[in-house]
Amino acid sequence: MKAAVFWQHGGPEVVEIADVPRPQVGPGLVLIAVRAAALNHLDLWARRGLPGLQLEFPHIGGSDIAGVVEEVGDGVAGFGPGTRALVNPSLWCGSCDWCLKGEESLCTSYKIIGEHIRGGLAEFAAVPAANVLPIPDDLSFEEAAAVPLVxxxxxxxxxxxxxxxxxxxxxxxxxxxxxxxxxxxxxxxxxxxxxxxxxxxxxxxxxxxxxxxxxxxxxxxxxxxxxxxxxxxxxxxxxxxxxxxxxxxxxxxxxxxxxxxxxxxxxxxxxxxxxxxxxxxxxxxxxxTTMSSASEFNEVMSLVFEKKLKPVIDVVWPLEDAREAHHRLEAGQQFGKIVLTP
Ligand SMILES: [Zn+2]
Incomplete structure (x- = not known):
């Protein structure tokens, strides 16, 4: 599949379009055919390198993902292929004291899709089923991708x-x-x-x-x-x-x-x-403060689905323009979200 990757830390010039293997769908995972993915400042930090951040190269950024469910792994119930969805980028363990209290963003092994593991700047992304949230028909993929993290x-x-x-x-x-x-x-x-x-x-x-x-x-x-x-x-x-x-x-x-x-x-x-x-x-x-708990996520997403909050999109560009998108975000030229479509 096509993906925006980098093989080493550095400036926007390390970002390139490459052919990489499609992610495997293990138990509890869902393969999303990405229709839109948004950039965040996290993508700049991950590309430049952060103390303690060990990436598996080539890294694929993109924490905000919207698309169509392509395939579900064993044990996934509630939705199937063809479902339009967005993805909550928060990853939590579900078993530490913080997770048991419903404070997932304080999880002792908290991670973010696109920062610590491969994200959605690609044709496909594999994510945990618990992170997949079906979206209403009147929310476009571009709007949906502009929503989750911010x-x-x-x-x-x-x-x-x-x-x-x-x-x-x-x-x-x-x-x-x-x-x-x-x-x-x-x-x-x-x-x-x-x-x-x-x-x-x-x-x-x-x-x-x-x-x-x-x-x-x-x-x-x-x-x-x-x-x-x-x-x-x-x-x-x-x-x-x-x-x-x-x-x-x-x-x-x-x-x-x-x-x-x-x-x-x-x-x-x-x-x-x-x-x-x-x-x-x-x-x-x-x-x-950082990110949110699972219940806070659901609360604010329902306000977006009810159109009480309206995602602000800066530009929608093809995935091929990922390097240019890094430049734009780094220069602070954007107003709202930079969305890329594979
Ligand atoms: Zn935890």
Whole structure:
């Protein structure tokens, strides 16, 4: 089968289209004929290499998969060949203390399809049956592929970890990214007021279209000052961030008393500076979050299926353009999800 692979870590130039063997369908597994797969920042990290990440080469990225069930392994029940489906990229053991508590994203052997094992940037992908979720007929494969990773991350981060309430103020940084666009929609659905930070007039306009109440162009003004002014010197209740190091001091300043910094990434660096006096005086909380539990996943997917949340697609390109897609994501040119179709 055709796949976008890399044989070694490096820049976008290591990504190439190759012919590789079709994955085998063992017991409990399902073979998906991939119709669309989306890129995430994870794909960049996996391609560059991360400490402790041991990949089996050639690696196939792509955590977000949508397609048609081609074949099911022994013991798989509930759906069969021909079912349209998307795939939850979370992999958990099901038997550790965290899994038994229903906290699968805290599983001691937690892994992600496309990061730790081969993903969906290929004509076929083999995934556990528990990860396959049938989709309604009116959801396209491209939309379905734009959903799983970013909506589960935004839902857990805002709802379960951040405890965002109706009427609260939320600040979203890097607002054109996939998780951010999902977060803006979820926050509006929950009745929060959204401040969003992005760069340039074009992105400002698109973020506003998504429903953000106050959009700040970081090229034009200092967002922590803008937030301070717009909230009558109260600050925001939650800052939801994956920009990391470059913005942490400003995020802590922009938070209200009893505010929560919810972090799910560190794109600009991992050494975020924390002003300790500000932290105890305003009684701030710094909360980590990643991916979601299986029940949180099902909860947010049903909102997508009911059209209460609408996936944001940047471009749909053929799989052959995988290297160009890495370039586009790395340069931050996208607005929403980059989707590839084999
Ligand atoms: Zn576990």
């Amino acid at each position: 909506y589960q991350t935004a839902w857990r981060g805002l709802v379960s970890r951040g405890r965002l309430q109706a009427g609260e103020y939320l600040l979203v940084t890097g607002a054109s990214g996939g998780v951010s666009t999902a977060a803006i929609q979820i926050a509006k659905h929950l009745g929060a007021t959204v401040f969003a930070v992005t760069a340039g007039p074009e992105k400002v306009a698109r973020v506003r279209e998504l429903g953000a109440d106050h959009v700040i162009d970081r090229l034009e003004s200092d967002f922590s000052k803008e937030v301070w002014k717009a909230t009558d010197k109260q600050g925001v209740d939650i800052a939801f961030d994956s920009v990391g190091e470059a913005v942490w001091p400003d995020l802590l300043r922009a938070l209200a008393r009893d505010g929560r910094l919810v972090t799910y990434g560190a794109t600009t660096g991992a050494a975020g500076q924390v002003e300790i006096r500000l932290t105890f005086w305003k009684q701030l909380q710094i909360i980590g």
